[in-house]
Amino acid sequence: MxxxxxxxxxxxxxxxxxxxxxxxxxxxxxxxxxxxxxxxxxxxxxxxxxxxxxxxxxxxxxxxxxxxxxxxxxxxxxxxxxxxxxxxxxxxxxxxxxxxxxxxxxxxxxxxxxxxxxxxxxxxxxxxxxxxxxxxxxxxxxxxxxxxxxxxxxxxxxxxxxxxxxxxxxxxxxxxxxxxxxxxxxxxxxxxxxxxxxxxxxxxxxxxxxxxxxxxxxxxxDAAVQIPSYVTFSYINTYRPLIQRKQYDALMGAAMTTCVPALEQCSISGTDADCVNANTTCYTLIEDPIYQSVYFNSYDVREGFDEAGPLNSQNDRYLKSPEVMAKLGAQIPFESFSVDVFYNFSATGDxxxxxxxxxxxxxxxxxxxxxxxxxxxxxxxxxxxxxxxxxxxxxxxxxxxxxxxxxxxxxxxxxxxxxxxxxxxxxxxxxxxxxxxxxxxxxxxxxxxxxxxxxxxxxx
CATH class of the missing domain: 3.40.50.1820 (Alpha/Beta hydrolase fold, catalytic domain)
Structure with missing residues (x-):
């Protein structure tokens, strides 16, 4: 790699x-x-x-x-x-x-x-x-x-x-x-x-x-283990079904015949290109179709549940306050999530x-x-x-x-x-x-x- x-x-x-x-x-x-x-x-x-x-x-x-x-x-x-x-x-x-x-x-x-x-x-x-x-x-x-x-x-x-x-x-x-x-x-x-x-x-x-x-x-x-679970969870989770049986069969078939082999190739070769390709393949075949089938919060599928707490903007506003930054000794504005870091990792297929x-x-x-x-x-x-x-x-x-x-x-x-x-x-x-x-x-x-x-x- x-x-x-x-x-x-x-x-x-x-x-x-x-x-x-x-x-x-x-x-x-x-x-x-x-x-x-x-x-x-x-x-x-x-x-x-x-x-x-x-x-x-x-x-x-x-x-x-x-x-x-x-x-x-x-x-x-x-x-x-x-x-x-x-x-x-x-x-x-x-x-x-x-x-x-x-x-x-x-x-x-x-x-x-x-x-x-x-x-x-x-x-x-x-x-x-x-x-x-x-x-x-x-x-x-x-x-x-x-x-x-x-x-x-x-x-x-x-x-x-x-x-x-x-x-x-x-x-x-x-x-x-x-x-x-x-x-x-x-x-x-x-x-x-x-x-x-x-x-x-x-x-x-x-x-x-x-x-x-x-x-x-x-x-x-491990994506090869966990991506098929997207399909399983979407069909039989405790809270709300996200897909129907026909979608489950099609998605699981795509996962096992195309997505998982691409991920296995990533593991075998270890190259950035194969791992990035696996990411694109699996997202296109598995994740995106589920996202397109029904609106849901991927971090909490409970319909109508307010998940403001873990990701709420109050944290950001508070930690970006000049007064708070000064007291903490922080030298740059707070970034709750760095897109640059994410894309750096994505580019190597990590x-x-x-x-x-x-x-x-x-x-x-x-x-x-x-x-x-x-x-x-x-x-x-x-x-x-x-x-x-x-x-x-x-x-x-x-x-x-x-x-x-x-x-x-x-x-x-x-x-x-x-x-x-x-x-x-x-x-x-x-x-x-x-x-x-x-x-x-x-x-x-x-x-x-x-x-x-x-x-x-x-x-x-």
């Missing part, structure tokens, strides 16, 4: 020590840190008063340089409980090109309310863990720089270097259990970022990262490349892994996510694949179905669209905690 690989390496040790300093910009106080070993620089503000308002809970936001003139944005929230011993987890938006902010952090907007500032999120993930929200690839969110990242493999070294620099500036988190959580295109990002970390640990490169957990909701892992084998390596390495899905989402639906989970090759695969789904309850109320075997769990979440955390925040916090504790998901 003709992908551009970034050159990211640790520089040779020097006798110089790391440097900490403070400065002011536009009346805002900044902390600075220069890390000798990686050549990374951090510039951030502390306790801005934006989003996290819980007394005594610290936050930091700003940039870490991960290359010359390449600035990756982070927003860190200390755990609300036991921050000195709580684990560390990172959240990555999907896309590719989606920002990470304000999906399930310490604050939230509620639907179409007229509020101009967010309210406290009772079920924020930092109730349990120290949380890092990272905007990547460069161009997403507040991140910016002179590099054009065009693939998942290309993006992973930048994330690893980011964590190295973060550890150097905040060394008390080095020894903590570390988890990666993501959604949607995170079905690519999560497995590859996790594998890159494991590979660097094995090579004794940099500071070891104690990766213990990987959680991916409504993920896009969207149609499979990360199922990479995911299998991560699960086989013993990382506690949760694959979970809101069952009203069409785009990365639960049928396809279950098919992917059943195909993960690891020591418990046979038992996992042959297990039936069981009711999953929270406080005794059924909220989904699940199955677990060894370190792999699958969970279907009722009454939730693409951004599960927004629809079912209490359940999301429960399964997040269970996964970070290296436990299988289990009812309460």
């Amino acid at each position: 003709s992908l551009t690989w970034p050159v990211i390496a640790l520089t040779a040790p020097t006798t110089q020590s790391n440097k900490r300093y403070s400065f002011k910009r536009n009346g805002i106080s900044y902390h600075g840190f220069e890390h000798t070993a990686t050549g990374s620089k951090l510039q951030f503000v502390s306790n801005s008063g934006i989003c996290e308002t819980t007394p005594g809970v610290n936050q930091h936001s700003g940039y870490i340089s991960v290359g010359k003139d390449i600035k990756m944005w982070f927003w860190f929230f200390e755990a609300r409980q036991n921050p000195s011993t709580a684990p560390l987890a990172a959240w990555f938006g999907g896309g590719p090109g989606t920002a990470s902010a304000l999906i399930h952090g310490p604050c939230k907007f509620e639907g179409n309310s007229s509020r101009t500032t967010p309210i406290n999120n009772t079920f924020s993930l930092n109730n349990y863990a120290n949380m890092l929200y990272i905007d990547q690839p460069i161009g997403a969110g507040f991140s910016y720089g002179n590099v054009s990242i065009n693939s998942t493999v290309n993006a992973a070294p930048f994330v690893w270097k980011f964590i190295q620099a973060f550890y150097s500036s905040f060394p008390k988190y080095k020894s903590r259990d570390f988890g990666i959580f993501t959604e949607s295109y995170g079905g690519h990002f999560g497995p590859q970022f996790a594998k890159h970390i494991l590979d660097q640990n094995e090579a004794n490169t940099g500071e070891p990262i104690n990766l213990v957990a990987l959680g991916i909701n409504n993920g896009w892992f 969207i149609q490349r499979s990360f199922l084998s990479t995911l299998s390596e991560v699960v086989s390495a013993g990382v506690t892994t949760l694959i979970w899905s809101g069952d009203a989402d069409w785009k990365c639906n639960w049928f396809g996510n279950l098919d992917v989970a059943d195909l993960i090759q690891y020591p418990g695969q046979y038992e996992f694949t042959n297990k039936a789904l069981m009711p999953y309850t929270i406080k005794g109320k059924e909220a989904g179905t699940y199955k677990s075997q060894k370190n792999l769990s699958f969970l279907r979440v009722y009454d939730a669209g693409h951004a599960v955390h927004w629809y079912q925040p209490e359940l999301a916090l429960q399964v997040f905690m269970q996964t970070m504790k290296m436990e299988p998901v289990q009812s309460t």
